[in-house]
Amino acid sequence: MESISLLLGEALSPYQVSLSPSGSHGECLVTLKNSHGAIVVEREFNQAQLTDKRQLTDVVDGLHRDVLIAEGRLEPCVIAALRNAALDKRATL
Template identity: 55%
Template sequence: MENISLLLNEALSPYLVSVGPVDTLGNRRIAVKDQHGLLMAERLVNRSQLTDNRTVIDVVDGFHRDLLVAEGRLQPCVIAALQHAAQSRQVFSAGM
């Protein structure tokens, strides 16, 4: 798990990432703080999301979006519109 912690810290720099212990359901609490120790984002992540590179990338992407929203650089409605557009493209390409 130390490797995951290092990877998350590197991917989310300059923020500080802490990975909590495994809970009874196999989840870990990941907290992202700014340089002053202010909690910027926190999420409960399933252990399986931290075992594969693709799912770790998804976790990092999710935190990047959360941080952009927390900093006021991205509005939640923009995220919803982007997700809707991505789903529409998937449905369209699946129908071809």
């Protein structure tokens, strides 16, 4: 678990990353704090998401997105518009 914490810390720098046990089925709470110690994002993941390389990449991508939204640098409606544009593009191919 410590190596996962180090990997997440590197991938999500400059945020402070902490992992703590959560839930009765081995879930893990991932907390990202800014330089002032304020919680920016807090999410719960299952062990498989944190131990599988492919799923861990998805976790990091999702946390990056959540940080952008939490800090107001990305609006959820922009994400929806991008998804719709991608779906429309696939439909015309």
